[in-house]
Amino acid sequence: MTVLLDAERISLTRGSRRVLQPVDLRVRAGRSHALLGPNGAGKTTTLGILTGLLPPTTGRVEVDGLDLREPAARALVGYAPDDLPLPAALTGAEYLTLHDRLRRRDDRARAAELCALLGIRDSLARQISEYSHGMRRKLQFVAAVVHDPLVLILDEPYRGLDPRAAAFVRRYLDGFTASGRAVVVATHDLSRAERDSAWVWLIDAGAVVAQGTPDAVRRQAGADDLEAAFAHLTGGAIDHEAEQRLLATLPATTAAREVRP
Numbered sequence: 051m052t053v054l055l056d057a058e059r060i061s062l063t064r065g066s067r068r069v070l071q072p073v074d075l076r077v078r079a080g081r082s083h084a085l086l087g088p089n090g091a092g093k094t095t096t097l098g099i100l101t102g103l104l105p106p107t108t109g110r111v112e113v114d115g116l117d118l119r120e121p122a123a124r125a126l127v128g129y130a131p132d133d134l135p136l137p138a139a140l141t142g143a144e145y146l147t148l149h150d151r152l153r154r155r156d157d158r159a160r161a162a163e164l165c166a167l168l169g170i171r172d173s174l175a176r177q178i179s180e181y182s183h184g185m186r187r188k189l190q191f192v193a194a195v196v197h198d199p200l201v202l203i204l205d206e207p208y209r210g211l212d213p214r215a216a217a218f219v220r221r222y223l224d225g226f227t228a229s230g231r232a233v234v235v236a237t238h239d240l241s242r243a244e245r246d247s248a249w250v251w252l253i254d255a256g257a258v259v260a261q262g263t264p265d266a267v268r269r270q271a272g273a274d275d276l277e278a279a280f281a282h283l284t285g286g287a288i289d290h291e292a293e294q295r296l297l298a299t300l301p302a303t304t305a306a307r308e309v310r311p
């Protein structure tokens with residue numbers, strides 16, 4: 051299977067802390083990949099390196115055989131981050147035009163179609179400061195995909211989307227990979243990752259602790275599903291007794307009589 055994005059021995063050190071150990075990640079054509087791991091494991095850091103926004107301390111990244119430091123390689127990547135660094139004073143249309151100018155492209159017609167399918171076309175003339183959280187996420191998705199990248203890198207792409215938009219994004223990503231491109235999604239939604247991904251990387255404390263098909267990772271942990279495998283491979287089993295002790299300290303309210311027969 052063709053490797054579209056090849057990250058070789060990438061690592062990142064911040065100050066004296068190594069937040070990402072040297073890892074190899076291969077993103078293959080026609081595949082949806084999921085990057086999983088606990089809070090602080092290094093998912094956003096890894097995505098930053100894969101998109102070229104964060105230079106790695108060691109290692110190199112190639113996209114379609116080109117070094118990611120070259121603008122031509124970065125043009126092959128689309129990225130929608132999890133936070134929302136959008137310029138609030140611009141309108142949605144102005145923001146998309148800005149992306150077009152930076153990429154030296156004219157994707158206005160495609161952007162309009164995508165916005166219509168996501169239900170934000172009528173809002174494009176409004177300032178982003180007036181957008182809801184979900185509307186901002188939709189605009190960011192459009193900006194990430196409109197130039198037709200080869201590799202799409204998305205941080206929690208479904209968060210904040212209404213069910214109709216989420217279903218559209220899922221169909222879009224299916225079509226995107228079916229066309230021979232590739233998707234990398236960082237997410238905490240393990241059931242969706244198990245359902246949608248052909249390959250998962252599980253990272254913990256900056257190191258890859260398991261990788262393979264969701265089924266292979268599940269079997270490696272001897273678990274029934276990916277959620278149980280995640281718990282097993284990153285920090286051990288859930289302490290149900292400690293949870294129960296904590297919950298037992300909650301004083302009962304008068305309404306407790308109604309909910310607990």
Ligand SMILES: Nc1ncnc2c1ncn2[C@@H]1O[C@H](COP(=O)(O)OP(=O)(O)OP(=O)(O)O)[C@@H](O)[C@H]1O
Binds near residue numbers: 088090093096
């Ligand atoms: N700007 C920064 N300066 C110093 N350390 C940072 C910075 N950003 C992240 N880190 C550290 O790098 C490590 C990895 O963080 P990262 O944001 O990649 O984790 P994550 O897996 O995306 O977490 P989450 O699931 O909470 O989003 C953490 O230990 C974090 O404290």
